[in-house]
Amino acid sequence: MTRSVNLAIIVGNLTRDPEMRYTPGGHAVTSFSVATNRSWVSEGQTHDEVDYHNVVAWNKLAELCNQFLSKGRKVYIQGRIQTRSWEDQSGVKKYRTEIVAEDMVILDSKKDRGEGLGEIGETAKEKSIKNAEKDTGGEPSSPVAQGEPPEPELKSEEENVDVEEIPF
Numbered sequence: 001m002t003r004s005v006n007l008a009i010i011v012g013n014l015t016r017d018p019e020m021r022y023t024p025g026g027h028a029v030t031s032f033s034v035a036t037n038r039s040w041v042s043e044g045q046t047h048d049e050v051d052y053h054n055v056v057a058w059n060k061l062a063e064l065c066n067q068f069l070s071k072g073r074k075v076y077i078q079g080r081i082q083t084r085s086w087e088d089q090s091g092v093k094k095y096r097t098e099i100v101a102e103d104m105v106i107l108d109s110k111k112d113r114g115e116g117l118g119e120i121g122e123t124a125k126e127k128s129i130k131n132a133e134k135d136t137g138g139e140p141s142s143p144v145a146q147g148e149p150p151e152p153e154l155k156s157e158e159e160n161v162d163v164e165e166i167p168f
Contacts, residue, residue, distance in 0.1 A: 011076050012034040012037070015052060019031050027059060033053060033055065037050050057101040078101070
């Protein structure tokens with residue numbers, strides 16, 4: 001059997017505040033962009049290049065990204081690359097390639113940004129587990145809160161969202 005991998009990992013800074021919306025089906029969707037930089041030397045000259053990546057987060061991760069991220073924050077994003085297409089109002093086919101986030105880690109602290117104390121390097125999954133344990137007196141209340149992957153039907157709902165449901 002041939003295997004394939006669709007994995008994107010980026011570390012960079014948010015270029016704008018996240019925008020959260022809900023699909024008609026009630027799913028939270030947050031979109032934002034992340035800039036990554038690279039430098040190299042060629043023939044004695046230093047060159048700099050910036051790439052911009054569109055990121056989309058769904059459901060609980062979308063809510064966490066909307067709550068904790070803001071323009072300028074340094075983040076680690078892990079997910080998969082997805083290209084979707086649609087026709088605009090004039091019938092022209094448009095394409096958008098984005099990273100569908102599966103995990104997010106805030107790499108700078110609020111203290112570093114002059115915003116009070118914050119935790120560095122805590123993944124969204126760890127934050128979800130910690131919050132669930134806080135809410136239930138130390139007992140994780142769901143498989144997701146226990147660090148287990150969500151039920152398969154949740155993932156299939158996420159992947160089967162109609163492009164027309166996406167509010168942006």
